[in-house]
Amino acid sequence: MSRTMSGGSEDFNGNISRTGSHRQTDHHGYKVRFPPAKGLFTELAEGVKETFFANDPLREYKDQPRSKKLWLSLAHLFPVLDWARSYTFGMFKGDFVAGLTIASLCIPQDIGYAKLAFLPAHVGLYSSFVPPLVYAAMGTSRDIAIGPAAVLSLLLGTLLQEEINPATNPHEYSRLAFTATFFAGITQAMLGFFRLGFIIEFLSHAAIVGFMAGAAITIGLQQLKGFLGIAKFTKKSDIISVMESVWGNVHHGCNWQTILIGASFLAFLLTTKYIAKKNKKLFWVSAIAPLISLIVSTFCVFITRADKQGVAIVKDIKEGINPPSFHLIYWSGPYLAKGFRIGVVAGMVGLTEAIAIGRTFAAMKDYQIDGNKEMLALGTMNIVGSMTSCYVGTGSMSRSAVNYMAGCKTAISNVVMAIVVMLTLLLVTPLFKYTPNAILASIIIMIVVSLVDYETAYLIWKVDKMDFMALLGAFFGVVFASVEHGLLIAVAISLGKILLQVTRPRTALLGNLPRTTIYTNVEQYPEASKVPGVMIVRVDSAIYFTNSNYVKERILRWLRDEEEQQQEQKLSKTEFLIVELSPVTDIDTSGIHALEELLKALEKRKIQLILANPGPAVIQKLRSAKFTDLIGDDKIFLSVDDAVKKFAPKSALNV
């Protein structure tokens, strides 16, 4: 390891003497530096720290007395302790209005989503009472609205009904739902506790957009049952089964009263949505429209007793707040394993949704949400929920957006909402018995329409065609097969993309930009000129076992192409191969092995291998593996320019 820092001034003088040359900033005397060797534990500890504690959570604990540390730990678990101290009446005003607004939106949604999950309507309302309270104490997002969500309800319903028929065994079905909710909570809390939050990042954005759009269309189609008043409806969720079912029933005649109610209120709801879109300040019109529709339609049905003329109504709804359900969870037997499996899937999907929502609004208001704390909060809320007759809750996109626009300041808006839902459960629930299913269908259709994010889809199409294929895959998977399959496809595509990305890294041929020391991709900069007799290749990725062979063979292919061109154009033969390593962040034993093989292949061709600008991890590993001895220290340069200056024929340089 030779440091030539002390030789700097001589070099400087040496350079000065060549003033007028365009290369005076070269031969500056710097050599590639080996970073200080790190021990096993330092290396492991750093790896663990970057992986699991990327946000440096212990920072504030440093140099604090014990009582302060205890308080910090408590505040770490219950962020409310931290922010509640600076809570003001002004903030409460915002939270109060927002809370009332999302409560008005959540009541009809909860009933509809519970039906989507084949659960009794009151279970939906229960899920908007306890979980938001738990979240308010533990969560770090200020804008998320907690409760049942459309896609998650659909997914849960699909998975649960594969195990138990909700029509014939409603009690066992509910028990399995609570079991799944419990394990969804455990999954989320464990991921948070063990700081494994990065797992959810493996779901690509494009796959999520496709999955969501597919789920929205599936949910919308499912609503045709309530909307058209069809009694016998398919259990499957794919578009073909649903359309067959609808077509078959249309021939047998639908209930015209149901369609009338559904269609008129859907028209009303879409109008309010349109108004809200045109004038952002009128967002509250579309926010309270569902509740108004619910009340008006329920009242109409109650007065006219339209249910006796075949208008399907909610019927199955109980008064009173959440009863305990700890004893209903399957703690043994075959349903334990099934509940666990469904819970893990639902937990992960819920997490992905909640974190995405949290991040979106945090970015809008520029505050940080802590992924691991969020997971712990969501997990605890679902565990507590599973013991108080709630089913899996998460952040709801539609309600969170309304919450944000209504001016919420903190999670207190969720508390306000929970109290309103509690009062509803205690006082007015029995009236919802007469709510026509058609109105719920209209409300859900109005809401899921916005889950089809065609703007993002168009952006993805423009930016990355491969990503768009992933989006379509997940979308068609959900629409033509099932939510489950769509989710599987989304995960498979995401993982596949990661794996492809690491096996086929990009490489580029570099050329010199005339009159500079800059070497760039000749494909991007056609004015960059190749240096005669020297081929410069940049490898744009870490060299690992997954790509080491590819990289080696790709470089040899560049060389072969180059040689053919040289023969055709009778140019001078390549004598030096410079591999620019600055983008190569790391290398492993397979990578070093590939370099050794490259060196051998080059020696047979009488071409010298030169490395430029290896990073700290790379140069250290090359030295450990004695590759630096093999190639020679004098073949390793700090920059491509240095190497070219040293080896290129003088005549070739356009000085």
Added chain:
Amino acid sequence: MSRTMSGGSEDFNGNISRTGSHRQTDHHGYKVRFPPAKGLFTELAEGVKETFFANDPLREYKDQPRSKKLWLSLAHLFPVLDWARSYTFGMFKGDFVAGLTIASLCIPQDIGYAKLAFLPAHVGLYSSFVPPLVYAAMGTSRDIAIGPAAVLSLLLGTLLQEEINPATNPHEYSRLAFTATFFAGITQAMLGFFRLGFIIEFLSHAAIVGFMAGAAITIGLQQLKGFLGIAKFTKKSDIISVMESVWGNVHHGCNWQTILIGASFLAFLLTTKYIAKKNKKLFWVSAIAPLISLIVSTFCVFITRADKQGVAIVKDIKEGINPPSFHLIYWSGPYLAKGFRIGVVAGMVGLTEAIAIGRTFAAMKDYQIDGNKEMLALGTMNIVGSMTSCYVGTGSMSRSAVNYMAGCKTAISNVVMAIVVMLTLLLVTPLFKYTPNAILASIIIMIVVSLVDYETAYLIWKVDKMDFMALLGAFFGVVFASVEHGLLIAVAISLGKILLQVTRPRTALLGNLPRTTIYTNVEQYPEASKVPGVMIVRVDSAIYFTNSNYVKERILRWLRDEEEQQQEQKLSKTEFLIVELSPVTDIDTSGIHALEELLKALEKRKIQLILANPGPAVIQKLRSAKFTDLIGDDKIFLSVDDAVKKFAPKSALNV
């Protein structure tokens, strides 16, 4: 998109006028170039080409008449047609000697490995007759020796005996073995046909070394049964069960004649191995030692009838060459699925081993093996093998090394070996009935010893501690659980490593090397100085959905750390954040979204975001997503140096 190429000469003149300044190569007038936009199909086609046809196989078909194309296609499938034309007698001499040597080594190995897979001894010999002939016609490696291999036999035995007990149902067991062999072949051929060879690159080198060492020790321990003459031996392969089994039997007494034979021949074999290691020219001593031991010991047992005194012998061996076994493969029933599953696993492992061996020797002699052709060859050979009473074959490391050292020139040495094995099957097989199991155990122990590649393990330890952990994981998985679990651990570790690598990319803080235009990692080059008021960060990976959030938050953390330091040392505040993008090979919508969020966060802090040197894919996607408009074209520079020159306070630059 502004190209300022035409403005080059003015800039050049402009630069000239500043002669004497150290920064004269700057303000050179080059701007970041947008590459020509590619259509969907160009992009897809290029992606497909790099992924599946990385070695450009259609190159030689270009501009050829039809008959030539047909010939090329045939030669593509049967490379023998290509190289046989230049085959000389001199090459045959080398192949003949090498073929005889590996034949002498393969006969005892085949019998031993067949026992390891719980198959009759003659099935092992069959597998060294047909498959090598098929491989010779289709393979591209010149040094590999084809036939049964130790680890694959162990794996197959472990997987098969979980389904059928070989002691009580030997016929069904063989049938399942042929079924698995058939599907192993299909798996390999399909991977080759669909050019999915890169799948096997997902197994990391370290995990393979660990797995192999673990399997070698497991195989060695299994040999204690034959070596000590233990009648009742555990079915499990983990070290604890085996040691308990050995310990229990030692108390009940072993067969001293067996131990005497085993120990004396093991001593002889290890001596020859030692001689061969000391003097590379005497490699043939250790190569023919096993056959000599086999013949001598068999003769001894035959003369003394030691088998009547309890020395276990091979017994179960048939005369004659391979009978057809097409009708024995399970084409329906539950064993079809089981055979398929086992076949897929065995096929993948066999492939990994054969390709690794092929590559090793190809690198030594500097020729290329074609991964996809190899897969097709190995697959066809196993498919044909399954129909001619062979079990899964692959390349054998020990025999390939001997083949190489004995001076083989082409795959003809495999043909010579196959003929010798055929003659053995026809003429002398019945004599092997008296071969003591102890001698097979000794031979296998001698061979597997070299599978424990402690030198590579030490190298891995030195180069990368994390890789070494992967090695240990696979090793202990095999030794303490089972081959299957070890393999699973190896795969899981390899995939986990890939996934970690993409979620937590490295980032570096850059500083200027005094008197140069080079900006390097301040951690690696302590002499690199930060530019006051400017923070320069390099992201060392493509920015994808897997790491976009991490990258954004990591940059903000660098900034926070920097601000704290500035407050402590009362330095000027950071006003510009330059993100060096040259290692960022690609970006997706999530990545762009993260940049947008970064931009917002920086705006709140009154810091300007500047991008330096975005690559072609990145700049194009940034433009498609209109991020370039958001940040402003004047904030995107060709190099960090350009950006610093533009924005840094003049006083701060040490001109």
